[in-house]
Amino acid sequence: MYFYIHIPFCESKCHYCSFTSLKKKDYEEAYFNALIKDIKFQISQFNLSKNSIKTLFIGGGTPSVVETKYYEKLFQVLTPFLKEKTEISCEANPNSSNFNWLKAMKELGINRLSFGVQSFNETKLKFLGRIHSQQAIFKSLENAQKAGFNNVNLDLIYDTKLDTKKMLEYELLHLEKIKPLIKHLSAYHLSIEENTAFAKRFHYKKNASNLMRFFIKGIENLGFKQYEISNFSKNKPCLHNLAYWQGQNYLAAGLSGVGFYENQRFYTHKSLQAYIKEPCFRNIEKLNLEDLNLERLFLGLRSVVGVKEKDLSSAQKVRANLLLKAKKLQFERGRYFNKNFLLSDELALFISS
Ligand SMILES: C[S@@+](CC[C@H](N)C(=O)[O-])C[C@H]1O[C@@H](n2cnc3c(N)ncnc32)[C@H](O)[C@@H]1O
Numbered sequence: 001m002y003f004y005i006h007i008p009f010c011e012s013k014c015h016y017c018s019f020t021s022l023k024k025k026d027y028e029e030a031y032f033n034a035l036i037k038d039i040k041f042q043i044s045q046f047n048l049s050k051n052s053i054k055t056l057f058i059g060g061g062t063p064s065v066v067e068t069k070y071y072e073k074l075f076q077v078l079t080p081f082l083k084e085k086t087e088i089s090c091e092a093n094p095n096s097s098n099f100n101w102l103k104a105m106k107e108l109g110i111n112r113l114s115f116g117v118q119s120f121n122e123t124k125l126k127f128l129g130r131i132h133s134q135q136a137i138f139k140s141l142e143n144a145q146k147a148g149f150n151n152v153n154l155d156l157i158y159d160t161k162l163d164t165k166k167m168l169e170y171e172l173l174h175l176e177k178i179k180p181l182i183k184h185l186s187a188y189h190l191s192i193e194e195n196t197a198f199a200k201r202f203h204y205k206k207n208a209s210n211l212m213r214f215f216i217k218g219i220e221n222l223g224f225k226q227y228e229i230s231n232f233s234k235n236k237p238c239l240h241n242l243a244y245w246q247g248q249n250y251l252a253a254g255l256s257g258v259g260f261y262e263n264q265r266f267y268t269h270k271s272l273q274a275y276i277k278e279p280c281f282r283n284i285e286k287l288n289l290e291d292l293n294l295e296r297l298f299l300g301l302r303s304v305v306g307v308k309e310k311d312l313s314s315a316q317k318v319r320a321n322l323l324l325k326a327k328k329l330q331f332e333r334g335r336y337f338n339k340n341f342l343l344s345d346e347l348a349l350f351i352s353s
Pocket residue numbers: 016017018019059060061062063091092093094115116117118155156157188189190191192193
């Protein structure tokens with residue numbers, strides 16, 4: 001089983017972000033008490049046996065704004081269910097993850113760290129509403145290494161209106177400098193989300209496919225292989241994210257958590273007060289086979305997962321074969337694969353039309 005835990009607290013709100021993140025930490029204690037009830041309930045409801053959690057992902061929000069004593073309590077519950085070599089990821093922010101926090105999290109069992117860096121450029125950081133500096137990024141990477149983390153990911157954002165070729169070269173130059181300290185990169189092109197400071201300001205996004213290609217090529221030239229539209233790895237993929245794209249079952253606990261189990265989605269409460277009151281509540285959405293196959297098509301073409309021939313209707317297969325003939329797709333072992341992830345949505349729309 002794959003397990004996601006959401007920590008909804010942040011130091012401040014970034015201009016582009018629509019994830020559930022609350023500024024105030026006043027509810028930490030109550031939130032973690034609720035979260036523990038929720039996790040215990042998920043474990044019993046889905047009958048998890050010892051050593052059955054294959055990956056655990058603690059995301060946010062910003063997990064690093066929360067003191068480690070709260071995570072100790074979570075791990076007291078979770079540890080017996082983790083496999084010996086479970087990938088245990090945790091998101092962190094360069095500002096809030098100091099050495100002591102990182103060391104304590106390492107001792108609890110976190111073995112993959114994901115820093116929200118977004119950019120190395122001070123002007124772009126301010127534009128995105130980030131409150132950390134370039135120096136804080138280098139310091140946190142140094143601390144992570146000292147704390148013993150050897151599987152570190154960085155999140156970056158590009159295709160903002162500031163992303164000229166010069167800006168992307170600047171990002172690549174800094175990536176090159178810190179390359180030995182990281183194993184994985186998530187480079188997201190900016191998406192304009194509702195209820196964010198960037199909402200309705202579409203000119204904040206550049207939409208320059210030539211520059212996107214330039215950046216992706218630049219990252220690959222540094223030795224990171226693209227295995228999903230936004231994800232690059234030196235050696236192995238993030239197994240947790242791979243599980244999402246493969247359509248595996250996963251459980252989610254925490255405010256605004258979304259789990260997936262046997263063709264059903266499970267949503268927790270979206271308001272903090274409601275979640276603290278009823279942490280085990282789930283809104284259940286049943287998915288029909290057609291919706292599921294469509295989702296598999298989009299996710300599969302965005303990544304190395306590909307799409308199973310048997311998940312396509314006969315009309316979809318005819319269109320997929322046209323793309324095969326036009327050399328836009330490849331076919332191996334009963335699956336269609338896409339080699340240019342930037343075209344994935346276009347190809348999926350064509351197949352599903
Ligand atoms: C849920 S956030 C958590 C990371 C952590 N809180 C931080 O920012 O340091 C995960 C990542 O999603 C990406 N992200 C969030 N909103 C985005 C948007 N509108 N467009 C592109 N990427 C976005 C950012 O790169 C961010 O680091």
